[in-house]
Amino acid sequence: MTNNIVVMDNVSKYYGNFCALNKMSFSIKEGEIVGLLGPNGAGKSTAMRIMTCFMPATSGKVTVAGFDTFENPDEVKRNIGYLPETPPLYENMTVLSYLKFAAAIHEIPQKEIASRVGYVIERLGLNEVKRKIIANLSKGYKQRVGLAQAIIHKPKLLILDEPTVGLDPKQIIEIRTLIKSLAGEHTVILSSHILSEVSMTCGRVIIIKEGMKIAEDTVLHLEQTAQSEHRYNIKLILPKDFDFQAETASLASFSLENAVQEDRLLFLKANFENEGDYDIFFNKLTSKGVVFREVTPYKPTLEEVFISLTSSDGKEND
Numbered sequence: 001m002t003n004n005i006v007v008m009d010n011v012s013k014y015y016g017n018f019c020a021l022n023k024m025s026f027s028i029k030e031g032e033i034v035g036l037l038g039p040n041g042a043g044k045s046t047a048m049r050i051m052t053c054f055m056p057a058t059s060g061k062v063t064v065a066g067f068d069t070f071e072n073p074d075e076v077k078r079n080i081g082y083l084p085e086t087p088p089l090y091e092n093m094t095v096l097s098y099l100k101f102a103a104a105i106h107e108i109p110q111k112e113i114a115s116r117v118g119y120v121i122e123r124l125g126l127n128e129v130k131r132k133i134i135a136n137l138s139k140g141y142k143q144r145v146g147l148a149q150a151i152i153h154k155p156k157l158l159i160l161d162e163p164t165v166g167l168d169p170k171q172i173i174e175i176r177t178l179i180k181s182l183a184g185e186h187t188v189i190l191s192s193h194i195l196s197e198v199s200m201t202c203g204r205v206i207i208i209k210e211g212m213k214i215a216e217d218t219v220l221h222l223e224q225t226a227q228s229e230h231r232y233n234i235k236l237i238l239p240k241d242f243d244f245q246a247e248t249a250s251l252a253s254f255s256l257e258n259a260v261q262e263d264r265l266l267f268l269k270a271n272f273e274n275e276g277d278y279d280i281f282f283n284k285l286t287s288k289g290v291v292f293r294e295v296t297p298y299k300p301t302l303e304e305v306f307i308s309l310t311s312s313d314g315k316e317n318d
């Protein structure tokens with residue numbers, strides 16, 4: 001067992017007959033910040049509930065910090081700080097008394113509780129609200145209290161389920177910054193259905209859809225892949241009675257994403273394998289009298305790469 005802090009091995013989860021996780025496997029190394037990315041209903045929360053021993057998998061094996069979630073749930077929980085989709089806050093408690101309570105739940109020795117609570121209050125910027133009733137806090141502060149209870153026992157691993165959902169833009173930036181700063185001390189797994197959220201915070205993403213892992217890559221590499229494609233919007237004027245399909249049939253190294261013809265005008269959205277393939281395409285068509293009226297390079301955004309991954313069928317990888 002190298003420095004993997006989480007290993008999910010062929011994990012499936014059924015709710016009744018419904019398969020929410022389908023033979024999912026991935027591993028996470030100590031010190032990583034990994035995003036579980038997928039549309040609503042993809043199975044992100046389910047995967048997190050299994051890792052945190054909140055509920056058991058139907059089949060497969062999960063280890064956290066070397067402990068099996070079936071055999072050693074107490075050890076697993078000691079190593080995890082968990083912020084569920086709905087933070088487990090007692091709304092009628094003050095921040096201070098809630099965090100003392102959370103410390104006790106996590107079996108922090110009595111004599112260390114005050115200093116740990118003091119530390120997390122400082123760390124998460126809760127000083128000015130520490131005597132307030134949780135119910136009266138803003139959503140952003142509630143989320144900070146949720147993060148505070150997650151780190152109070154110094155877990156190796158933080159599991160944060162959609163930590164910025166429902167926050168306003170200013171609070172989102174604050175929570176994001178806090179998460180990044182916590183990442184120095186903990187391995188972090190967070191989930192989101194928003195690509196930009198994950199790409200801004202995480203080094204690596206695991207993209208899931210309908211309970212299956214469909215891609216896994218570094219954010220950097222995903223971005224490079226998106227930027228390395230050679231797509232063009234092209235407007236052509238064809239000679240009279242020009243058969244575009246027949247004339248380009250021998251040029252295999254491009255694919256059309258869209259083609260609309262209006263009389264002798266042809267609008268194309270074409271994806272070329274290499275820059276040179278565009279040149280071949282251009283030379284061949286101009287030699288036949290086709291006029292290139294407009295050519296606009298078009299780079300897909302990360303968002304579009306994500307959408308094409310999560311909307312097209314049969315694009316599994318391992």
Ligand code: ADP
Nearest residue numbers: 015018020038039040041042043044045046047
């Ligand atoms: P995500 O967090 O990615 O939005 P979830 O893990 O919450 O997805 O849910 C995955 C799928 O499992 C969804 O279709 C959801 O409706 C279903 N599901 C989640 N929890 C339960 C449950 N307790 N009982 C039945 N179905 C559930």
Ligand code: MG
Nearest residue numbers: 044045046085
């Ligand atoms: Mg969820």
